Amino acid sequence: MTAGAGVGEPRNSRTGDLARRLVRSEALPLAFAAAWVGAVAVVEPAVLTRRNLENVGLAALPLLLAAVGQLFVLVVGGIDLSTAAVAGAASVAAGLVMREVPNAAVGVGAVLAVGLGVGLFHGLAVAGLRMPAFLVTLATSSAVAGGAVWATRSQKLAGLPEGFLSLGWQGDLFGVRSSVWVAAAVVVVAHLVLARTVFGRQLYAVGLNAATARVSGVPVGRRIAAAFAVSGVCAAVAGLMLAARQKAAAADLWRADVLLDVLGAAVIGGASLRGGRGTVLGVVVGVAVIALIGNTLTLLDLDSWHVTMAKGGLIFLAAGLDILRTRGDRR
Amino acid sequence: MRDLLTLPAVWVLAAVAAVFAALSPQFLTAGNLINVLIQSSAVGIVATGMTFVLLTAGIDLSVGSVMFLGAAVCGVLVGGGWPWWAGAVAMLAVGPACGLLHGLAITRLGLTPFVVTLSSLFVIRGLGLWVSRTRAMNLPDDFRQLATERVLGVPVPVWLFGVVLLASQWVVGRTRFGRHVLAVGHDAAAARKAGLDVGGVLVRVYLICGACAALGGLVALAQLSAVSPTFGRDREFDAIAAAVLGGASLFGGRGNVLPGVLVGAVTIQTVYNGLNLIDADPYSYPVITGGVVFLAVLADSLRNRLRGGRP
Amino acid sequence: MTPRVELRDVGKQFAGVWVLRGVTLTVPPGAVLGLVGENGAGKSTLMNVLAGVHRPDAGTIRVDGADYAPRSPAEAAAAGIALVHQELNLFPNLSVGENLFLDRLPTKGAVPLRRVDRPRLRADAEEALAVVGLAVDPGRPVSGLSPGERQLVEVAKGLAAGARVLILDEPTTSLTRPEADRLFALVRQVRAAGKSVVYISHNLPDVLGLCDAVAVLRDGALVAHGPAGEFTEDRLITLMVGRQLDQVYPQRATGPTAEPLLELDRLTRPGAAPVSLTVHRGEVVGVAGLMGAGRTELARAVFGLDPVTAGDVRLGGELLAALTPAARIRKGLAFLTEDRRGDGLLMDAALTDEVSLAALPRHGPWLRPGRLRQAVAAAAIRVNLSQGRLDERTARTLSGGNQQKAVLAKWLLAGPRVLILDEPTRGVDVGARAEIYRTINELVKAGLGVLLISSEVEELLGMRDRILVMAGGAVRAEFRRPEFDREAILRAALAGRAA
Known part of the structure; x- marks a missing residue:
């Protein structure tokens, strides 16, 4: 029993190994989506025009930000239902302060403060007071969204400063829109943090088993709080983008059920609601899949309920894929 | 009785009631309290079904969509000349059918409840939109009577809520199935080893949840007597909040119907009702209810902490 | 005399690997068989096969002379085979009585109102607990019992199910010494009542002290089987590992410092x-x-x-x-x-x-x-x-x-x-x-x-x-x-x- 007591040879043949890797990789959902888009393009060539693809990509940027933020919370085994509420409230806060001080920096400061504040509050309640994330974020989303509606009497706040609009959406830097730069920066930083830092490793450990992580010297509470803070900030920045895009701040920039797109994208991309799983690359793929399917169905001139059902079907398929993935691990 | 006092939501409810009683003389009248119960009944019935699912450590995010699909089917049938009661029966059939599909997807395919019901939230709402052609429908007055009719002085919705609560309490506490639900919720693998039909328990639990969603939907529908494309939206969150306020754990094996769900559902409605009575700014409602839910959850987590034990 | 349990050439494979090969073994009525082997030697697989958790891929099993091929733990229990798992299979959120009879709670009343017959459950539970000499209220939740009491409840559960064969998998891991001694006394009592016990443990002195016969598994195969008197602790270890261990506790050349x-x-x-x-x-x-x-x-x-x-x-x-x-x-x-x-x-x-x-x-x-x-x-x-x-x-x-x-x-x-x-x-x-x-x-x-x-x-x-x-x-x-x-x-x- 000295050697070969288990940590031994790969159990499967090489082809089995390859298949398993394919199933586990993020490429599979993307391949599905590409095949689907290709099929639709036969009927409706407008799908594959550069203009359309650009539009899809741009429209998906806020969702991408929110989903990347949500990924951090899912990795530590939590869930953040407050995405839409925080996005709306952050834009409203910025709109209100910029009425007094019409300065983009002040507006951005307000956006970040709301995101960070709500996120840290969630973190404190979940990590410090051991409250269930589902309910905490549900309660704060009601309060935060309600507060934003209250403060604006459900009116849109138009007349945002030019600098704010340019920073959040339209502005041009080296021929690329500012919103693309912001999203790219968030994605790259998030990927590096999760994949290449001690901090990121510790987040996964917390999600896999918080008790083990604690014994092994991971400051569990602080990691959970940080994950919620990241999620709050990402949702707030998504709100900034949405407001800049429609040139007005409002409490209802997003309907609450955008959360289902966010969770759907994360799950399609390989994140697990049980924690400890998921990559930024996967989330990018998940968002792309959701955005492409929605766009193609709209172009095919189908009713909204087709889009709704297709999203449901996709999440179901992604979950089936997740089962295949975990089966490989837990035989 | 001891259960009642150890439930933190009870204290939160008592505090909320005391505040409103002090602010408004109408609050503590019999008529108003009945009103609170009527308003709580739809979400309360859905939350009762949800409690069964939560007891098994599952979740059903699709209940709002089930309410809508049922209402859409009912609206189309009644609009097409069917009698109101036939529409109601059809609506009630939709719920268990959806629940059965959830149960089978979870037990046969091995998918997690969260994901199954998240995807069916979309699919079922999509079906409802298709059935209703995305139009709003008004229902005949017969339907409205279902909500306003009184039997022995008690309105029908309150009767339905009461019967559902008592029956569910009895099922959980006194039947073999109810005890098996608790066992499965504590540890499904151990329940399987103990020779229990875990799959059967889970399928039945989702069936019950679907049935309660449809019945709760029927009660809500009768009160509105109209089907709009947003009917039932976000009700899943209300139902889960009510069940959890009532002491159910999202991790299974813990929870109760009476007094739990009753207290949970009534607490939220009491806040709405009281704010309405004192003429509060309607914009303040979500902020205050959010705060009350937060306090109740906080109280629960503090209690668990005081009871000791490492998490 | 017909053996209580008779395994003939039993084998089991997972993903093409035989984890159990050609196991032929008998347990007479009124006997305690000790089953030892390293982790991964196939003990748990063998017991899971017996208890209906896994189905064998080769060989046959007979219980009291009759063919036995359970398709589920429930069928095994019905045939009189009860497995007491290492991780106890009790539900702390249910009462002792409910745990004892969980898969067959007594009911009364006609179908829509059929409910658990609580007085009968209590009476049955008290009877079952008396057999193992445990004096706890059957209405108490299991969460309030000590590990030793829980172990006894598990045994009571198996016996109440009418077990002819009781399989105990590492039962003493979480017990104090007095609790373990109490369990051993119970095992002897069960044996005296003509039932058979399979006792799995890493604690070799316990096995030698308690069992009538010992079987040693190594790499999925039976390497020794005989009366307990034929074995010593050292010999068992040698058989289990398949080579002479220098010593289980190696000598240390250095001593402590004063620092x-x-x-x-x-x-x-x-x-x-x-x-x-x-x-x-x-x-x-x-x-x-x-x-x-x-x-x-x-x-x-x-x-x-x-x-x-x-x-x-x-x-x-x-x-x-x-x-x-x-x-x-x-x-x-x-x-x-x-x-x-x-x-x-x-x-x-x-x-x-x-x-x-x-x-x-x-x-x-x-x-x-x-x-x-x-x-x-x-x-x-x-x-x-x-x-x-x-x-x-x-x-x-x-x-x-x-x-x-x-x-x-x-x-x-x-x-x-x-x-x-x-x-x-x-x-x-x-x-x-x-x-x-x-x-x-x-x-x-x-x-x-x-x-x-x-x-x-x-x-x-x-x-x-x-x-x-x-x-x-x-x-x-x-x-x-x-x-x-x-x-x-x-x-x-x-x-x-x-x-």
């Missing part, structure tokens, strides 16, 4: 007496005691996991102020917990990630995966965890022994000066056990201090330089090398309980 490394000065947990103790460089200090003596709690407090109300912890003379595991690890403490699955391992992480977890802060903030992988491989070699694909395997797929080695590797990688080991060989087979002892000796030789908490007095006697006995949260006695005495240790442990 104090870990010092507890009147360390006080809420509601417990202050504890002072010292571990020197190169010393193994054993901590004996019964379940609930406060040993694990003390270790958790030292490691910064649980609060203390007063007192100091010093490491190498330096006062440890910050009360978090992270800070203590940085200073050189390591803590192998008693609950591997609960808080020892990340069961579903790649082994590279699991083993590097405690040492991560020393490799940050930016990770260099190549360097980390090398460090992990080196630590794996030190504990003799055979490497290869460490970045693909998860702990869940390892045997108990290899899991424990992975935890040990994790702590070695963190570079500790003092190692606190809480039940390091629980559920670990003999081979891996010897390797863990060897690793401990190497560490001690290199100047580490070890605080070894164990419920096995043999282990403490084999590994110790000194033994402390804890009871009721306080240190009651200390034994130095020449004066070790099993009886005195046990007496000290029990004394605190009475106090």
Whole structure:
């Protein structure tokens, strides 16, 4: 029993190994989506025009930000239902302060403060007071969204400063829109943090088993709080983008059920609601899949309920894929 | 009785009631309290079904969509000349059918409840939109009577809520199935080893949840007597909040119907009702209810902490 | 006489690998068969086949002369085979009575109103509990019972189901000695009633003392089977491992130094007496005691996991102020917990990630995966965890022994000066056990201090330089090398309980 007591040879043949890797990789959902888009393009060539693809990509940027933020919370085994509420409230806060001080920096400061504040509050309640994330974020989303509606009497706040609009959406830097730069920066930083830092490793450990992580010297509470803070900030920045895009701040920039797109994208991309799983690359793929399917169905001139059902079907398929993935691990 | 006092939501409810009683003389009248119960009944019935699912450590995010699909089917049938009661029966059939599909997807395919019901939230709402052609429908007055009719002085919705609560309490506490639900919720693998039909328990639990969603939907529908494309939206969150306020754990094996769900559902409605009575700014409602839910959850987590034990 | 259970050429394969081959074995009525073997030798698979959890891929089983091929645990139970699992299968949120009869709760009433017949359940439960001599109220929730009481409830459950064959899988792991003795008396009583018992355990003296016959499994095959009198502990070990073990407890060439490394000065947990103790460089200090003596709690407090109300912890003379595991690890403490699955391992992480977890802060903030992988491989070699694909395997797929080695590797990688080991060989087979002892000796030789908490007095006697006995949260006695005495240790442990 000295050697070969288990940590031994790969159990499967090489082809089995390859298949398993394919199933586990993020490429599979993307391949599905590409095949689907290709099929639709036969009927409706407008799908594959550069203009359309650009539009899809741009429209998906806020969702991408929110989903990347949500990924951090899912990795530590939590869930953040407050995405839409925080996005709306952050834009409203910025709109209100910029009425007094019409300065983009002040507006951005307000956006970040709301995101960070709500996120840290969630973190404190979940990590410090051991409250269930589902309910905490549900309660704060009601309060935060309600507060934003209250403060604006459900009116849109138009007349945002030019600098704010340019920073959040339209502005041009080296021929690329500012919103693309912001999203790219968030994605790259998030990927590096999760994949290449001690901090990121510790987040996964917390999600896999918080008790083990604690014994092994991971400051569990602080990691959970940080994950919620990241999620709050990402949702707030998504709100900034949405407001800049429609040139007005409002409490209802997003309907609450955008959360289902966010969770759907994360799950399609390989994140697990049980924690400890998921990559930024996967989330990018998940968002792309959701955005492409929605766009193609709209172009095919189908009713909204087709889009709704297709999203449901996709999440179901992604979950089936997740089962295949975990089966490989837990035989 | 001891259960009642150890439930933190009870204290939160008592505090909320005391505040409103002090602010408004109408609050503590019999008529108003009945009103609170009527308003709580739809979400309360859905939350009762949800409690069964939560007891098994599952979740059903699709209940709002089930309410809508049922209402859409009912609206189309009644609009097409069917009698109101036939529409109601059809609506009630939709719920268990959806629940059965959830149960089978979870037990046969091995998918997690969260994901199954998240995807069916979309699919079922999509079906409802298709059935209703995305139009709003008004229902005949017969339907409205279902909500306003009184039997022995008690309105029908309150009767339905009461019967559902008592029956569910009895099922959980006194039947073999109810005890098996608790066992499965504590540890499904151990329940399987103990020779229990875990799959059967889970399928039945989702069936019950679907049935309660449809019945709760029927009660809500009768009160509105109209089907709009947003009917039932976000009700899943209300139902889960009510069940959890009532002491159910999202991790299974813990929870109760009476007094739990009753207290949970009534607490939220009491806040709405009281704010309405004192003429509060309607914009303040979500902020205050959010705060009350937060306090109740906080109280629960503090209690668990005081009871000791490492998490 | 027809054998109670007769296995003929039974085999079982998983994914093309035969984990059980050609097992032919009989158990007569009114006999206790001891089943021993290393972890992974096939004991659990064999029992799961008998209990209807798995179906055999080869061979036949007969029970009392009749063909027996259960398709589920329920069918096995109906045929009179009851398996008492190592992880007890009780539901703490249900009552004792409900647990006893969970799969066949008595009911009354017509169909829509059919309900549990509580008076009958109570009467049946009282009867079942009387058989095992347990006087608890059947209406009490199981969450309020001690581990020993739960074990007896499990046995009562099997017997109440009309079991003709009772399979006990590692039943004494979480029992105190008196509780274990009570269980043995019950087993003898069951035997006297003509029922058969299969007793699986790593505790060989228990097996030899209790069983009529012993069967030894190795690598899925039966290597010996005969009356218990034909075996000695040494012979069993040799058979189990398939080679002569030098010794289970290897000799240590070095002795302790006089240099104090870990010092507890009147360390006080809420509601417990202050504890002072010292571990020197190169010393193994054993901590004996019964379940609930406060040993694990003390270790958790030292490691910064649980609060203390007063007192100091010093490491190498330096006062440890910050009360978090992270800070203590940085200073050189390591803590192998008693609950591997609960808080020892990340069961579903790649082994590279699991083993590097405690040492991560020393490799940050930016990770260099190549360097980390090398460090992990080196630590794996030190504990003799055979490497290869460490970045693909998860702990869940390892045997108990290899899991424990992975935890040990994790702590070695963190570079500790003092190692606190809480039940390091629980559920670990003999081979891996010897390797863990060897690793401990190497560490001690290199100047580490070890605080070894164990419920096995043999282990403490084999590994110790000194033994402390804890009871009721306080240190009651200390034994130095020449004066070790099993009886005195046990007496000290029990004394605190009475106090």
